[in-house]
Amino acid sequence: MALLMNPLSNLETYDISEDLGFILEDPLEELPDPYQPWIRLAKNLPSLIDDQQLRDEVKKLPELSICHLQGHKELRLAHLALGCITMGYVWEGGDKDVTQVLPRIIAVPFCEISKKLGLPPIMVYADCVLANWKKKDPSGPMTYDNMETLFAFPGGDCSKGFFLVSLLVERAAASAVKVIPDIFDAIINKNCNVLKEGLRTVSSSLREAEQTFHLVHEYVDPIDFFKILRIYLSGWKGNSLLPEGLKYEGVWNNPRKFSGGSAAQSSIIQCFDALLGIQHGSVHENSSAQFLQEMRDYMPPSHKAFLEAVASGPSVREFILSSKDADLKKIYDECVRALVDLRNYHLKVVAKYIIIPSSQLKNNANRKEVKEDEEKGTGGTDLMSFLKSVRDTTKKACL
Numbered sequence: 524m525a526l527l528m529n530p531l532s533n534l535e536t537y538d539i540s541e542d543l544g545f546i547l548e549d550p551l552e553e554l555p556d557p558y559q560p561w562i563r564l565a566k567n568l569p570s571l572i573d574d575q576q577l578r579d580e581v582k583k584l585p586e587l588s589i590c591h592l593q594g595h596k597e598l599r600l601a602h603l604a605l606g607c608i609t610m611g612y613v614w615e616g617g618d619k620d621v622t623q624v625l626p627r628i629i630a631v632p633f634c635e636i637s638k639k640l641g642l643p644p645i646m647v648y649a650d651c652v653l654a655n656w657k658k659k660d661p662s663g664p665m666t667y668d669n670m671e672t673l674f675a676f677p678g679g680d681c682s683k684g685f686f687l688v689s690l691l692v693e694r695a696a697a698s699a700v701k702v703i704p705d706i707f708d709a710i711i712n713k714n715c716n717v718l719k720e721g722l723r724t725v726s727s728s729l730r731e732a733e734q735t736f737h738l739v740h741e742y743v744d745p746i747d748f749f750k751i752l753r754i755y756l757s758g759w760k761g762n763s764l765l766p767e768g769l770k771y772e773g774v775w776n777n778p779r780k781f782s783g784g785s786a787a788q789s790s791i792i793q794c795f796d797a798l799l800g801i802q803h804g805s806v807h808e809n810s811s812a813q814f815l816q817e818m819r820d821y822m823p824p825s826h827k828a829f830l831e832a833v834a835s836g837p838s839v840r841e842f843i844l845s846s847k848d849a850d851l852k853k854i855y856d857e858c859v860r861a862l863v864d865l866r867n868y869h870l871k872v873v874a875k876y877i878i879i880p881s882s883q884l885k886n887n888a889n890r891k892e893v894k895e896d897e898e899k900g901t902g903g904t905d906l907m908s909f910l911k912s913v914r915d916t917t918k919k920a921c922l
């Protein structure tokens with residue numbers, strides 16, 4: 524019987540790397556000469572912000588056309604650099620002096636580049652995690668000690684730790700992405716042994732991702748994260764400091780709202796949900812499902828398309844539910860439990876890095892009330908209830 528076409532047989536068409544999954548392979552670190560002013564500003568973000576000089580320096584930028592940017596990697600580096608500058612520009616004054624307007628000198632090119640990439644004109648996970656890395660020794664391994672971020676935010680090494688640990692978790696989970704086409708082939712051809720092999724790879728890569736997650740305690744300081752870095756990842760949707768959103772001068776007449784950074788923008792975790800048939804409620808009723816769905820618009824379009832292809836492919840869950848093979852059900856449950864354990868570990872991390880510092884700072888400052896946004900995550904969500912509901916729906920998927 525001719526093999527039915529497997530829509531996922533060529534990962535490259537989705538800009539997915541065999542080895543690194545959704546991570547951008549060998550990101551560029553330099554742009555063509557005319558764009559050096561952008562790179563120079565973005566590279567000096569921490570000191571310019573500490574000296575309260577960033578906004579003044581942005582206003583001195585030359586007006587640049589994006590026509591000299593060639594190819595996907597140059598556009599990704601430009602979106603990353605302008606994304607960092609934009610977050611620094613908006614939040615340079617903290618919550619005491621928030622600017623409502625992004626000057627045309629960066630708003631115009633940033634929106635043009637965003638349109639070409641199919642990304643929103645705000646820094647996203649695909650910028651500061653997936654494209655913001657290099658090896659110190661190019662011939663060396665992808666380990667924390669041999670890596671560096673291209674751009675950083677104030678707070679010492681906090682942003683390097685947060686971005687690189689997230690990247691290494693992505694890399695650990697990437698080994699599962701490349702077996703997804705084999706998993707679909709196995710279902711199409713009703714080959715239970717190949718299906719079991721593929722699902723064993725999925726559960727072991729999730730276990731490796733959770734182990735890698737432990738690095739966060741070594742490289743990210745909770746107070747630096749909560750008091751400093753988190754501010755720069757905040758967005759202007761559902762943010763009481765920018766209730767109308769941000770005015771992109773020279774682009775749109777009215778302010779626009781865009782969500783702050785969230786790893787719900789991470790394709791890899793949403794990919795596991797799609798593969799295992801885990802529904803986080805209906806996008807019509809359930810705010811968690813709505814938020815996860817909305818964050819797909821903050822992913823590179825090719826990655827969003829991959830998630831949709833996985834979700835509309837042959838259902839792993841339905842195939843296993845209809846199978847009599849007890850082993851198959853056991854291996855499926857091992858995948859679900861690995862994803863639940865990863866989300867539980869993440870909840871503990873969120874408690875240490877957001878909930879505890881938030882209550883400590885409230886008590887220390889004798890603050891009467893918590894600013895409504897304080898209890899929100901980087902993505903502007905009511906974080907603990909969102910994260911617990913996503914963990915709970917994952918747990919319910921066990922057979």
Ligand code: HEM
Pocket residue numbers: 685688689692693736739743748784785786787788789792793866869872873876877899900901902903904906909910913914
């Ligand atoms: C200091 C470390 C971390 C903190 C404080 C943190 C905090 C949060 C918060 C507050 C949310 C809620 C959504 C939002 O508002 O963004 C969230 C979501 C999420 N985070 Fe993190 N996070 C951390 C590290 C990581 C790492 C290393 C990963 C691994 C890639 C990760 C993966 C996710 C995912 C996938 C979501 C979406 C919810 C889900 O699918 O379970 N986070 N995180």
Ligand SMILES: Brc1ccc(-c2csc3nccn23)cc1
Pocket residue numbers: 646647648651652685689756783784785786787788901
């Ligand atoms: Br922009 C940006 C978007 C997401 C992240 C990130 C990496 S892991 C994680 N959990 C919540 C957010 N988050 C960092 C910056």
